[in-house]
Every structure is written in structure tokens, then in C-alpha cells.
Amino acid sequence: MTGSDSGRIGIVGAGITGAATAYFVSQDRSAADVVVFERNEDVGGRLQTATIGDRTFEIGGKYLHTDDPFCMGFVEEFDLNRADPLDVTGSDPPAMGRETTIGIWDGESFAVNLEDSLFSSVGHLLGSYPLSLYRLFQEGSALEEQLGELSEQIAAGESVRTVTELTEKWGMGDWCRRTAREQLTDAGIAEQCIEEVLAATTQTTLGQEPSIHAFGGLYGFLSMGASGGDPFAIEGGNATLVETLLDESAADVETETAVQTIERETDGYRIHHDDGTTAVDAAVLAAPYERTDLTFDGVDAPPERPYHTNHLSFVAGTLDTNYFGTESIPDLVAAADDPDVPFTLLASMGSVEGVPGTLYELETPTEPTKDLLSRLFTSYEVVASKSWQGFPRFDPGIDRPPFELADQLYYPNAIESLMTSMEFSALAGRNTATLISDANV
Known part of the structure; x- marks a missing residue:
């Protein structure tokens, strides 16, 4: 690290990316003055x-994984309790560690209809896809x-200025230029395996089909448990990790303060926000540019990325077995890549106090219609719902924004052009802090 020990750093966005950036900057520069602007109340x-x-x-x-080096490092360093993502009010074994039927x-x-997790029934699947699942695991490995090499070297102080530099430097360029279908077909994996197993994992984890880049397809496969790591959440909710990182950074966090403009000045930047303006030596846009109303003055804005919309509904009721043609409906139903399937995920959440019947998580590309709900359930009540633009489209060959937009102006959220996850956000925060130090801000 070559940077000075002070300087004022302004960060826009108090999600995991902004919090990780603030934390790593404070670790590198003990006298740094870090201010974080967040438009929401929390x-x-x-x-x-x-x-x-x-x-x-x-x-x-929803999930962190025990094989995520950055996030597991935080959990251990701050002594955070692991919890079940299906109930973060207490410390329990991770949800996917339970015996769960998957279809x-x-x-x-x-x-596919398995009596246990998708990746513990390798023998069953190999019977359907000779050698294909083995080859899929090889690609994932x-x-x-x-x-692993990427995380280790970024943690040790390596840095990159663009997403393309990152993927090329660590040998992942081809995975980002080709679709998952192309990459895995050339690896000798049967079409049926791709359209069933891989499609189900990418639909479940990313809400997208195997025409996304191969990196996204394989990472979705790994995040469903193929890597062997155990999924978990943090007791009290995963936002607890963000709160902890911000507390440890000693940053000045300004909530309910939307940023309108980042203006370039002779020596640094001026951030225009709801409460006035703040001059900083370096500015960091940690939020997705596409989901802000932010403008830039004196520098070019990053290229916009199309975002995938997913609708999440919690539905209390009773499934209609006639829709599925069987009484044995798995606990977790993932959709194959077929436009005629009107949902991407249907998962039983079990019994919940005060809720009639069973609670289900239903994920759909758009808000579910009454007709769809009536087809899936004999009786139902939608008890909560939310639309998300949680992921950019992971299409191959798109124009990916850089991590460094201009001198002393950084965009760690560019990592979402490659993948959206808490682990990648933390890695991008570490990379940004290194860039700031190396620039001698």
C-alpha cells in the first residue's frame, strides 16, 4: 500500500459494497475521514x-457460504452468529442442511425428483446423464x-481497474465471452443436463436461463451447494453484517440522504446531496448506477446495464396437486428453462404461526396473476410480496463498466456485471480500497 494515511473519502450507498469499502479503507488508512451517504432510512x-x-x-x-473467504472472515472476526435463512431470529443449522425433497x-x-439435496444424489443423476454431471462438477471445480486464487490475491493487495482485467488476469475471460450452454456443450455435457440441472440452478439463484455467460451459469451451480460449502444467514439478518462493517469503520453514515450529483473539482470531488454538498478527495459509487437518479459533472457516467426483474411472493395456502399431476410435490420446485413454466421457484417454508396452511415462497418473472395463483393453489392468501431488480442481465460480451471511472472516482459496483453476491461485493470493496491507497489519495 503506497497511499497516505488520511484524506476524505465519500461513499454513495450503504449496502454490502459500500460497507466493505468503508471498512477496508479504514483498515488501510487509520486517519481517513470516511462519509457514507444512504438514501434509505436503513x-x-x-x-x-x-x-x-x-x-x-x-x-x-439470502445466503452466505462457509467457503466464501471474505464473508466468512468477517463472520469470524466479528464473532457473528450463523442462522437459518428461513428464520434469522435465532441460531439454527442452515436451512439447506435439512432433508429436503427437490424437483x-x-x-x-x-x-428430476430427488429425496435429498440436488448434489447429494449424484448417482441418480448420473444414471440420467452419463458422465455429464461429472463433467459439470469438473467445470465448476x-x-x-x-x-480461490482471485480472492487470495485481492486480499493480499492485488488490484484491477476493470472487470475485464479481472477476468483475463485470473483465467476467466472465456467464461464471460460465451454462454453457459456453449461452454458446457463444448465440455461434453449433455443438452438434457444443461436444460434441467443447470437451468434449474440458474433460475433458482439468478432468475435467468443458461444463455447467460458461462461464469454466471457455473457460479449459480456452485452457489446451490455444488462447491460443498454450507449456506447460512447471519442472526438478525444479513444486513447485520453491513451494520457491523460500518461500525468498525467508524464512518460517518448519513442515512435518508440521497445524492444528486458527483462533481469533479480541481483536486477531488464535490458530492451534492439532500443536506448540501461535501468535498472529498476521492468519491466511490457503491450503489448500482442504474438504480440511482445520480448525475455526473465533469466526468462520464458508467454504461448502464439492463437489470433482471424478479417478483417474490409469500403465499399461504394449499397446493393443487392436479396442477402437478402428483400427490408427491417436492419441498423445493425449481423450473427448467421452458417459457411455458410460469414461475422460477416454488418452495415450501413450512408452518408459520398465525398463517393458515403452509407458507410458500413463489418467485415469478412478473407479479403473479389471480389465474396463476388459482392454478397452483386450491386456496391461498398472498401475505407479503416484493419486486426486485436484484441482478443485472448476465449476458456474454456486454460493455462492462470499469472499477475506476476517472482519477479518484471509483465504481466497485461494476463487479455486478460479472456476478451479484455478498462475497463479490466484499471483494470489490477490498479492490477499491487498494486502488485508493495505490493512487496516494
Whole structure:
């Protein structure tokens, strides 16, 4: 690290990316003056929960994984309790560690119907896809190895200025230029395996089909448990991690303070916001530019990315077995890549105090119609719902914004052109703090 030990750093956005950036800047520069602007009342960004009856569920960034080096490092350093994402009010084993039946619905029948987790029944799937699942795991393992090297070197002080530099430097460029279908077909993986197993994992984790870039497809596969890491949430909600990082950074956090303009000045930037203006030596846009009303004065704005919209509904009721043609409906139903399937995920959340019947999580591309709900359920009540633009479209070959928009102006959210996850956000925060130090701000 070559930077000075002080300077004023302004960060726009108090989600996991902004909080991680503030924390790492404070670790590198003990005398730095860090101010974080957040337009909402609470910090956390897309890390949000919903309380229904006697349980509190993660509804934004649901899972961390025990093999995520940055986030697990935070959990251990700050002694945070791990919890079940299906109820973050207490410390319990992770939800996906329970015995859960999993099915892949192709619109007519369950292409796969397993009595345990998708990745513990390898023998069953290999019977359907000779060698294909083995090869899929090989591809996933290769990506996992590259990600391990990436995390280790970024943590040690390596830095990159663009997403393309990152993917090329750590051998992931081809995975970002090609679709998951193309990459995996060339790896000898059967089309049926791609359209059923891979599609189900990308639909469930990202809400997108295997025409996304191969990096996204394989990362979705890993995040469903193929890497072997255990998924979990943080007791009290994953936004607790953001609160902790901001507390540890000693940053001045200005909530309910929207930023209108970042203006370039002779020596640094001026941030125009609801409460006036703030002069800073370096400015950091940690929020997705596309989801702000922010303008830039004196520098170019980053290219905009199309965002994927997903609708999340919590539905209390009784499933209609006639829709699925069987009495044995799995606990978690993931959709195959078929436009005739009107949902991406249907998962039983079990019994909840004060809620009639069983509570289900239903994820759909648009708000579910009464007709769809009547087809899926014999009786139902929508008890909570939310529309998300949680992920950019992970299309191959798109114009990806850089991490460094101009001298002393940084955009760690550019990482979302590659992947959206708490772990990648933390990595981008570490990278940004290194860029700031290396620039001698």
C-alpha cells in the first residue's frame, strides 16, 4: 500500500459494497475521514428481511457460504452468529442442511425428483446423464479454483481497474465471452443436463436461463451447494453484517440522504446531496448506477446495464396437486428453462404461526396473476410480496463498466456485471480500497 494515511473519502450507498469499502479503507488508512451517504432510512441495500408470523426470512441476499473467504472472515472476526435463512431470529443449522425433497419442473412433469439435496444424489443423476454431471462438477471445480486464487490475491493487495482485467488476469475471460450452454456443450455435457440441472440452478439463484455467460451459469451451480460449502444467514439478518462493517469503520453514515450529483473539482470531488454538498478527495459509487437518479459533472457516467426483474411472493395456502399431476410435490420446485413454466421457484417454508396452511415462497418473472395463483393453489392468501431488480442481465460480451471511472472516482459496483453476491461485493470493496491507497489519495 503506497497511499497516505488520511484524506476524505465519500461513499454513495450503504449496502454490502459500500460497507466493505468503508471498512477496508479504514483498515488501510487509520486517519481517513470516511462519509457514507444512504438514501434509505436503513443501511443494508438489498439485504432485507420479511417477518411473517413468528419467523423472519431473508428476502434479498439470502445466503452466505462457509467457503466464501471474505464473508466468512468477517463472520469470524466479528464473532457473528450463523442462522437459518428461513428464520434469522435465532441460531439454527442452515436451512439447506435439512432433508429436503427437490424437483425440477418442466411444465408437464418432474424431470428430476430427488429425496435429498440436488448434489447429494449424484448417482441418480448420473444414471440420467452419463458422465455429464461429472463433467459439470469438473467445470465448476475449475471455476472454484480460479475464484480461490482471485480472492487470495485481492486480499493480499492485488488490484484491477476493470472487470475485464479481472477476468483475463485470473483465467476467466472465456467464461464471460460465451454462454453457459456453449461452454458446457463444448465440455461434453449433455443438452438434457444443461436444460434441467443447470437451468434449474440458474433460475433458482439468478432468475435467468443458461444463455447467460458461462461464469454466471457455473457460479449459480456452485452457489446451490455444488462447491460443498454450507449456506447460512447471519442472526438478525444479513444486513447485520453491513451494520457491523460500518461500525468498525467508524464512518460517518448519513442515512435518508440521497445524492444528486458527483462533481469533479480541481483536486477531488464535490458530492451534492439532500443536506448540501461535501468535498472529498476521492468519491466511490457503491450503489448500482442504474438504480440511482445520480448525475455526473465533469466526468462520464458508467454504461448502464439492463437489470433482471424478479417478483417474490409469500403465499399461504394449499397446493393443487392436479396442477402437478402428483400427490408427491417436492419441498423445493425449481423450473427448467421452458417459457411455458410460469414461475422460477416454488418452495415450501413450512408452518408459520398465525398463517393458515403452509407458507410458500413463489418467485415469478412478473407479479403473479389471480389465474396463476388459482392454478397452483386450491386456496391461498398472498401475505407479503416484493419486486426486485436484484441482478443485472448476465449476458456474454456486454460493455462492462470499469472499477475506476476517472482519477479518484471509483465504481466497485461494476463487479455486478460479472456476478451479484455478498462475497463479490466484499471483494470489490477490498479492490477499491487498494486502488485508493495505490493512487496516494
